[in-house]
Amino acid sequence: MTDDVRVLVADDQALLRGSFTFLIDHEPGMTVVGEAGTGHAAVATARAERPDVVLMDVRMPDLDGIEATRRICADPATAGVRVLILTMFDLDAYVYAALRAGASGFLLKTAPPADLLAAIRVVAAGEALLAPSVTRRLVDTFVRGSAAPRPAAAPLERLTDREREILMLIATGLSNAEIAEALHLTVATVKSHVSRLLTKLDARDRIRLVILAHEAGLV
Known part of the structure; x- marks a missing residue:
């Protein structure tokens, strides 16, 4: 920027x-x-x-x-x-x-x-604001412990296998660099996949992707 x-x-x-x-x-x-x-x-x-x-x-x-x-x-x-x-x-x-x-x-x-x-x-x-360990703790409490009704699962059928894999890693709190290392991809490629995930799932940001993944039962 x-x-x-x-x-x-x-x-x-x-x-x-x-x-x-x-x-x-x-x-x-x-x-x-x-x-x-x-x-x-x-x-x-x-x-x-x-x-x-x-x-x-x-x-x-x-x-x-x-x-x-x-x-x-x-x-x-x-x-x-x-x-x-x-x-x-x-x-x-x-x-x-x-x-x-x-x-x-x-x-x-x-x-x-x-x-x-x-x-x-x-x-x-x-990007995600929270550190990975805090993200996992926060979202686990938010999704599993909240008394509020959970919305319908995200439309994951639109995702490719690679996008679903990256979404699961995002949900564990990994950064783009960590995902790239885990999947043997470039950071630029991961960023492209994250951008497509945001568009396909109509998510404002990475935090929302984490929440959607937990709501859909991916993690």
């Missing part, structure tokens, strides 16, 4: 919001294009500015972060906007609902500044 990553900071605490904005604006290659202190403001600003990433607090006044995320991800006008959820708890039930709503991942508010900046870049690039 050659252009700056454009970020919208949505948090109801002015001090935190200002701290995030200061940090991001002083990072080369990033710029804050808006701030929001409520869920409704986050949705409206996302529609107006169309940032690359929305840094979204879970607990927002007037419209919580989950519903704000759902509206942003479902709106064709903000189809390219990715949402990074902020939470105080790594197994917060709200996080699972946010992922179901279309969020691209989550980050703890206690994370070091460098991790926040790295997470924004990862989400902006459409």
